[in-house]
Amino acid sequence: MNLFRSVRAVTGASGDGAVDWDAVVEAARASTDPGPLDVSAAEREAYATDVRDARTRIRSIGDLTFDVPDRIEIQNRHHWIDANADTFRRVMQPVESHTTVAIPGVSRVVNTGTMSFMLAFLGRNVLGQYDPLLLADSNDHALYFVRPNIVDVADKLDVEYDRFRRWIAFHEVTHAAEFGAAPWLTDHLEATMDDGIEALSRGTLDREAFEELDTTMTVVEGYAELLMDHAFDGEYADLRAKLDARRQGRGPLARFVRRTLGLGMKRRQYERGKAFFEQVAEQRDVETASVVWDRPENLPTNDEIDDPDAWLRRLNL
Template sequence: MNPIGGARALLGADGNGGVDWAAARRAAHELTDPGDLALSDSVRGAYAEDLQAAHREIQATAGIEFDLPRTIQVQNRHHWIEATLETLETAFEPLADRPGALPGITGPLNTASIAGSVAYLSRRVLGQYDPLLFAESEPHRLYVVHPNLVSTAAELDVPVERFRRWIAFHEVAHAAEFGVAPWLRPYLAERVTGIVAELATGSLPKDQYGELNRAMTVVEGYAELLMDEAFDKPSAELRRKLDTRRQSGGPLSTVVSRLLGLDRKREQYERGRAFFDAIVAERGLEAAGAVWDEPGNLPRESELEAPGRWLDRVRPTAPN
């Protein structure tokens, strides 16, 4: 990691109001140690086997069929930074020509914010299913950030082989959601695009943000449910330790997490999982899967807190 190099990259950023993406890439790389990616053939094979096992078990558990990316991309932190900035640059294109409020200052501030955020996240992300919301040539990708996975397994004091398999199940659970709900990818893309477009006009897109947040609460909660149902090894200890990790951190980490919305992501996990636990307890896993039948089946805000209302609307019981 080279903070001086990162600062130098940011000082050279374009002074216009948008983001200097080239400078953001250079800065994020300088601020982040890429991590070790020296993999043996056996470890590469284990990643592939875990992916196949997750695909097989999740299909059997949920009674669904879905496709996966042909390979799992085992990355270091710099690889993940590149993939993430590629997506962000496309998503924020409507803001590219928006003039800054402080000419000569806004651009570097925007660039520093993006670079710092992505650098921080690159040291925490373990795996990621990427539906490539704005890509036309590829349907999806699946990444694992190997250095983070290895270091986190050591931090949690769990066998890296078991932890690696558990993360594979989580990311494949996300692939299952997008596979059984072909409407989900354009639904999310439209809302992200709409939010950015409204921001470009100076408006606050509360409605679209609320819709996006509810959808992501469902995406995260259902994936948590499905991976735990399908995982072929005891996982309660892993769940407890990872939940503790999500909630831990010093004062600086807490502030950064709030600024980046990581506290909101944790809320999405917890709130979504509580919703689906209630549905499964009442009607089983099949009823929970009805959420993916059509966009109208996504729970409303009030239904997230009262799952019975969602069941009454989407899966009403037959009258006696």
């Protein structure tokens, strides 16, 4: 980790855009310890086994037809930064293309520093990621495991690494199940994101688009929690409790950064979405819950997430 090199990369930001993305990656990598990635053949096979077992269990529990991505990577933190820098760039491109500032050089340095800080923070905290590669030119999907973070968190939580790794694998495969069962979901999210970002680039706020995006992500996170509850082949209440306690125990700066990056919103999406699907499964069954992926019109509205009975009535379930 080299903080001087990171600062130098940010202050040396150049180019014509609002963000120097090469400098973003250089600064994020320089300020982040990549972590060890000395993975044995046995451990690589253990990751693959976890993913295969999760796929089999989730297919059975959710009555879903899907497969896991061809790209399954065990990464260090720098690998994750490299993989996600393009996602940041794609999301920000419409805003950049419409942005004009009075002092371009100063603004570029500030923007570059902000993006590199966000990317580095996430790179040090993400455990696993199912990536549908939104706004990419291809329809490729990928599954990432950031091994140094998984090892560190398992150690800090005082839980067995193999068990924690398996739990992370099951959670990420639930997301693969959702996008695999709903081929329309990627396009739906991309269109909603495009509408919201395009409005921001014009200096306006499309509240409807952002509410739709929040609602869809609440469904995505909530359904994943439902599948985890039914599919994981072991007890994990202690894992979740320890993770929640660790989040609550973060310092004020870390809590501020998490709020700024919307990670608090993600937790709310987990909880609200899970409550919706738990009630649906209790009144009907898990298979009924999977109806949300049949077509976009089956997604619950924002109001229906808090009133699952209304959703069941609307779909005659």
